[in-house]
């Protein structure tokens with residue numbers, strides 16, 4: 069018989085848990101009790117429902133039909149009054165019962181009602197559910213004045229709504245700053261002025277003493293003697309986790325129901341999620357963390373058991389149309405913190421970023437919140453911002469703007485930036501959905517990605533991404549989780565591969581309970597890379613887990629032909645090589661011979677079956693694969709240098725060739741490009757390469773973390789050295805550090821922005837020992853890596869894969 | 885019913901890989917899964933004619949090398965949210981021998 073799961077609390081966290089559980093198609097008989105007489109609706113949207121911007125029907129997330137479709141028994145309008153843990157039974161106020169094997173509590177929270185005299189008068193309400201909203205709408209139709217107690221998120225949204233409904237609204241706030249949980253006083257002032265301009269009145273630093281009236285409320289008295297008349301009082305002074313039921317059943321509670329990292333209460337059969345829980349001492353009041361809890365609870369209920377909830381950092385947006393406000397983390401900061409502040413009063417823009425040793429601790433944005441998600445992401449990843457600190461304030465668009473014009477902010481927002489904090493949807497997810505599914509409207513994006521489907525705070529961003537996306541086509545690293553096959557992040561997986569000594573893909577799948585039998589096209593190449601870069605000797609490279617370009621060592625073209633790019637060491641060639649290339653081009657009727665941007669020659673449009681023979685010819689002339697197709701060392705560009713150039717200070721060509729000879733054949737997290745310029749005129753463009761050398765009179769400047777391409781980034785100066793030997797040692801050490809620590813498909817530029825130049829310096833400059841061991845590890849793995857794939861694959865035993873396994877034609881076989 | 889034609893040995897095809905059969909100029913891709921099942925599809929992605937034989941095989945699906953559409957090997961249907969379908973061919977194993985119906 070199926071196990072029985074009972075959910076108490078038919079709200080956002082509880083039902084999301086059920087949805088996650090269904091996704092994992094776990095086998096439960098599910099029963100749901102909800103005190104409210106509906107399906108599950110989007111509580112967040114009660115604010116726009118109050119303003120009249122949306123309706124109850126429009127904010128329904130799960131209709132009764134949905135429960136029926138999934139064979140879920142729904143008891144709506146029934147409040148559970150007792151849990152009998154001995155007999156594993158819940159009992160509702162109407163006497164109906166349900167037995168459980170596992171119980172899920174998601175009872176949310178209750179608005180806190182100030183216990184002042186008169187708090188129980190008619191017309192004194194909270195702002196929590198549909199019933200409250202209906203009461204407000206009703207009051208707006210029959211009365212004039214409303215007072216909202218509490219100038220926080222909820223209170224201001226209530227005030228805004230009541231005003232839109234035509235009431236005269238005053239907001240009473242205990243301190244002198246609105247939303248003091250989210251805003252510093254300056255942003256708070258700006259918000260207050262804005263709302264005043266819209267007609268909301270404020271009574272600041274007022275503490276409520278008494279609510280007066282006979283049956284219905286008539287007014288409020290304050291401690292300092294002030295008085296106001298009103299026909300409606302909305303209490304929005306905070307929420308209290310709803311733990312009454314759990315407590316009565318003897319389940320351990322403090323402020324909330326105390327749960328562990330798998331969302332279990334002290335009774336392991338009883339799970340709890342949502343606002344009613346207290347996890348590691350914190351109670352949450354926003355949906356993002358609740359949705360994370362839901363994932364974990366579902367994962368554990370489905371007996372997968374690898375999900376863990378480790379707490380959340382939250383960011384908030386006020387959902388008052390026309391007011392643009394973002395806040396995250398510690399926006400005051402302590403004595404060790406620095407604050408970068410930007411003010412443009414006439415434009416009504418205020419930005420404040422709080423930094424602690426170059427990492428973002430918190431941020432407040434008013435009037436321009438476009439970069440909120442980016443700051444939030446930098447904050448959560450603990451990224452070192454020193455590299456772009458001076459442009460930080462102007463947003464991601466300005467850190468190395470590749471000139472995408474008006475849309476550049478969303479365009480340049482990296483694909484792993486979280487856009488929809490509620491549902492954890494990244495820009496990449498949205499862009500992918502828009503592209504692969506040809507989406508054109510906000511609603512389509514909502515439906516496919518869930519982005520902006522919860523609080524809608526990111527709607528503006530999603531719309532801009534939508535506008536900016538149609539037409540683009542580029543792939544970037546996905547953030548945690550690695551892909552749909554697992555919940556582990558890139559970093560966790562690689563860590564496991566190292567610490568658990570996993571040397572094969574099957575070992576990874578087993579150890580980390582992959583959901584799919586053999587991964588997917590996004591995780592397999594990554595895993596293959598992590599395996600061979602962590603265990604160069606032990607792990608076997610898996611061609612079937614490589615993209616076709618790396619499998620057949622050429623770039624596939626849209627017409628199924630391939631490109632062949634032989635290495636030209638340091639961009640230097642010889643008449644003999646050129647002759648061999650010319651011969652090959654003619655012999656195999658190559659439609660286009662092109663000089664690439666990487667200082668070598670591309671033979672474009674080669675038929676697959678011709679590849680091995682062509683490679684053999686090129687090998688014979690002493691040429692090897694240029695890996696123009698690989699997540700590997702691509703080119704080492706050079707300029708003329710001191711051999712001939714009148715300005716040259718060092719032999720850039722010679723050094724470039726040495727660098728390429730040392731590093732060719734190595735696999736990297738993303739493609740890797742180098743260049744050597746013979747003097748600061750820098751004709752080899754070394755300062756937009758992953759590793760660039762600029763020769764100077766006294767030696768060499770070593771530049772790292774640059775690239776051209778989609779988002780140009782100029783390198784950071786890593787060090788100055790004196791000899792070629794040092795250049796080679798630093799080059800190898802840097803490349804090895806990058807290979808070992810960057811995420812798959814993370815190029816040096818985003819990697820350095822994530823970990824910080826100072827970190828890289830600490831590993832390579834300050835720690836000489838470490839530099840030498842990195843250098844040694846690199847050379848060691850090169851002993852295995854440095855064999856020319858063309859030579860290998862043109863051997864007869866490999867040639868087969870380039871030709872059909874069988875050719876049939878009508879002469880042999882009558883055609884059917 | 886069309887007749888079974890021998891097109892090669894199972895080991896001619898790498899696990900989680902594919903080889904093509906040239907049938908009078910029309911390519912048919914034969915796929916081999918991790919469980920050593922074989923499937924045959926016309927070697928043209930319904931999106932933009934990408935060569936499915938060059939794609940990555942995972943589970944009972946293959947991902948097209950050009951724009952990463954996924955095609956279900958068992959049915960030839962494109963995996964949602966993308967839409968489309970590829971012509972399937974009957975294929976079977978007799979011992980190690982791969983037989984294709986054409």
Ligand code: SRM
Pocket residue numbers: 543623624625631633662663664665666667668670694695696697702703739741756757774775776777778779815
């Ligand atoms: C052949 C070449 C164009 C040319 O004829 O000049 C080229 C061709 C391709 N580039 Fe490139 N890139 C070529 C030089 C460059 C350069 C210039 C350079 O290397 O100095 C850049 C900008 C500099 C840089 O990368 O930092 C460049 C930035 C890109 C990017 C964007 C990378 C980024 O980090 O933003 C991509 C997309 C990607 O890699 O994800 C890309 C991707 C591609 C791909 C591989 C797209 C694909 O997957 O099919 C193209 C393969 C075409 C083919 O079949 O060969 N190509 N590409 C150049 C080969 C250089 C070589 O000899 O190996």
Ligand SMILES: Cc1cc2nc3c(=O)[nH]c(=O)nc-3n(C[C@H](O)[C@H](O)[C@H](O)COP(=O)(O)OP(=O)(O)OC[C@H]3O[C@@H](n4cnc5c(N)ncnc54)[C@H](O)[C@@H]3O)c2cc1C
Pocket residue numbers: 076077078079080081082101102103104111112113114115146147148149174175176177195196197222310313341342343344352353354355356358385387490523
């Ligand atoms: C007006 C408003 C605006 C908001 N705006 C935002 C926002 O912009 N962004 C954001 O992230 N969050 C916002 N929130 C907060 C968000 O809605 C809550 O964090 C979220 O709904 C909590 O989900 P939950 O499942 O824990 O509780 P709920 O959604 O409240 O669900 C609990 C359910 O359990 C039921 N219940 C309680 N006890 C019992 C019982 N004994 N038997 C049966 N049923 C019971 C309750 O009736 C309720 O339906 C807003 C909240 C409100 C009220």
Ligand code: SF4
Pocket residue numbers: none
């Ligand atoms: S810029 Fe690079 S990727 Fe784009 S079309 Fe040219 S070669 Fe291809």
Ligand code: FES
Pocket residue numbers: 929930931932933934948949950951952953
């Ligand atoms: S051609 Fe197959 S996905 Fe585009």
